[in-house]
Amino acid sequence: MTPDALSAAILAAARAVFAERGLDPQMLPDAVTVERPRNPEHGDYATNVALQVAKRAGVVPRDLASWLAEALAGVDGVAKADVAGPGFLNLTLDAAAQGELARAIVTAGAAYGRTDTLDKLRINLEFVSANPTGPVHIGGVRWAAVGDSLARLLEASGAEVTREYYFNDHGAQIDRFARSLLAAAKGEPTPEDGYGGDYIGEIAAEVLRREPDALASDDPQEVFRRVGVDLMFDEVKNSLRDFGVEFDVYFHENSLFESGAVERAVATLREHGHIFEKDGAVWLRTTDFGDDKDRPIIKSNGEAAYVAGDAAYYLDKRARGFEICIYMLGADHTGYVQRLRALAACAGDDPNYNIQVLIGQLVNLVKDGQPVRMSKRAGTVVTMEELVDAIGVDASRYALSRSSVNQTIDIDLDLWARRSNDNPVFYVQYVAARTAAVIRNAADVGITLDETAFKPELLTHERESALLGALGEFPRVVASAAELREPHRIAHYLESLAGTYHRWYDECRVIPKGDEEITDLNRTRLWLNVATRTVVANGLGLLGVSAPERM
Incomplete structure (x- = not known):
């Protein structure tokens, strides 16, 4: 007998008791919770359903528990039902009923553990989404492990999950990346606001191999931008694939601005009555929904503000039919939580349901008792490949998924490599x-x-x-x-x-x-x-x- 089968048996017994004693069956829950007692002497399972519903039904909890115990005594598979304390019900299964679970599990095989609790719920799960300006660093690796595991869990519960990577190819960081590649190709120092690390030189050399005349072109920085970003992103994809993580959608941020999605988002938010104008700019009144300040969405110079992309992206997800949009963001994005929730509310959605934001805390690596601080190749961070080289994919994924994302974790490389x-x-x-x-x-x-x-x-x-x-x-x-x-x-x-x-x-x-x-x-x-x-x-x-x- 599985816990679910036992739960159903208790609910059936409760309905019979309520009918026999003239009690209102609407007081009963849709499902009864059963748990394993900490002390095996108290039986195989316990339930507090009598304590939950007795007051609403107008009876004494211990009396209700006693009636349930009598009803369950005749149920196949239940060897004993005892009342404890003010109305707890302890249940002991007979060996045959409990042992049947072994056959049920073997028969179910890979399907055992799967449920339909999220039956066909369409969920967009966006995770990692690291800028294509360098290798995936240890913070992104944590989201790769946790995000992919969460997707598997949601699918095991019946949801239809789309794994999505938000490709940040619109903004100043891409320009800095291109300038860094160009400087490396010319043998010049890294720009003051540029990216360092051996990988910049490696990619710059590959750009020159593919585009030998890049430095002599009319716009060499644009060549290094176009080719270099693709090379970097291919490396990111390959690293994630080797880590066992595949994405269904790679969404390009730039497409929001090229397709008119930003303008459509502003129009939608205006229809909902949360747009106002001040100082020549267009603003979104997010303070109506708990944000600490209102947000400019179109600057006074006519350019889209940062939140415009966020709004367009969220509304694009909803337009694609996703009922729940889950964002998995890094520790430095804590301030985004209420902003994104307010944005969803401004669009007429339920911020407690349609949008969910998870913030992952930092990961620290330790080797020989000392912190591992930086990577030679990446310059300032430890990369996914270096973690995998140290302890392997299995240990890396398990170590990163083993703790709540709300906790900063220390990964002792010596421990996780140990057999x-x-x-x-x-x-x-x-x-x-x-x-x-x-x-x-x-x-x-x-x-x-x-x-x-x-x-x-x-x-x-x-x-x-x-x-x-x-x-x-x-x-x-x-x-x-x-x-x-x-x-x-x-x-x-x-x-x-x-x-x-x-x-x-x-x-x-x-x-x-x-x-x-x-x-x-x-x-x-x-x-x-x-x-x-x-x-x-x-x-x-x-x-x-x-x-x-x-x-």
Whole structure:
């Protein structure tokens, strides 16, 4: 019996109790929450539904819990229902009902953990979006890992997700980049406001290789801009692809200004009544919706202000049919949160629903106990390639996704490169490898997934109950992580599951010792072992991390 099945059984029992006692069934929730008690002696699951609804229904919570316990006593799979405290209900499943979960997980395979909680909801997820003026730095790498994991979580919950990269090709930073390339090609010092680092010289040399007459052209800076930006962005794309991150859309900022999207955005905001004019400029009254000041959208000289691009981009996303637009921004963009929310409200949208802004905090790297401060190639920052070279893609993605984005994180390169259980990704991946080894070794002695020999009622050991309970929580963890936009919940779950599996492995053998006879218990335990590998592989897959069969 899965937690969802148990939840449905409790709700059905509650409806029966309410009908029998003349209570209003509208007081019942749409779904009942069940949780694993911290103390195994309190049963396999617990619910506080009686405490939630008793007052509204006009009855004493403990009385309602007692009626529910009586009703559940006759439900298949429920061995015992006890009332605790003021109205908590503790439930113990019989071994057969709980053990059936192993078969359900193995049968579902890669689909186990997926839900329809966000069924067909169209979400635009914009992340990384680093300026195409240098390699992806460590802050962008964090968003690459977290953003891609979040996309996988949202898709696992039924949403239709578009991964989008906002290509900042409009503005002064591109001009500075082009001037830096031109200076490098001429052998001149980097401009005072330009970009440094070995990569500038590398790209400048490649521009000259492709355009030998670039320096003699009528506008050499434009040649270096046109070719250099494409070269830099190709490198960024390749780095992300090697990191396991693919985007569905690369949206060019410049297109907003070339297509008339900015003018259309101003017209739309004017229709909603939030545009006013002052000092020869056109303003957006964002203070009506919590912004700290109103924002100029068209300057007095007729040029579009920065917020004009933000407005045009948001409205373009909504026009493309996205119900929710998620922005993943760096730590230096905290001030954008209320501005973007106000902008959405000015457009007539719900800023608590249609737009969501996540701010990622900084990442610090440590090597040999000392901070890693800068890259020779990039000049001022550590790049994605350097992190991957140090600890690999799997460890990089796991380390960056393992903590809440609200926290600054320190990544100890020595720790994350270590092949030991104090390395969190190794600890989890070792379960993937160990479960695969058990499958291979079991096959060698003739133990396979035999439906006729699957006897869930034999899984009575306390370690088996704990492991089944942990496996049953996976769908709920996935749904919660997606709803809260918190991929780190998957990592925490996997690490807890790994500990639960290792304790089961130490006490519950799949393969008999020596000349011991192979029994149906051994064959049934293989199902539990395979179920664990399925969940670990599915969980690691949500983080973009591999589930190795050997280590």
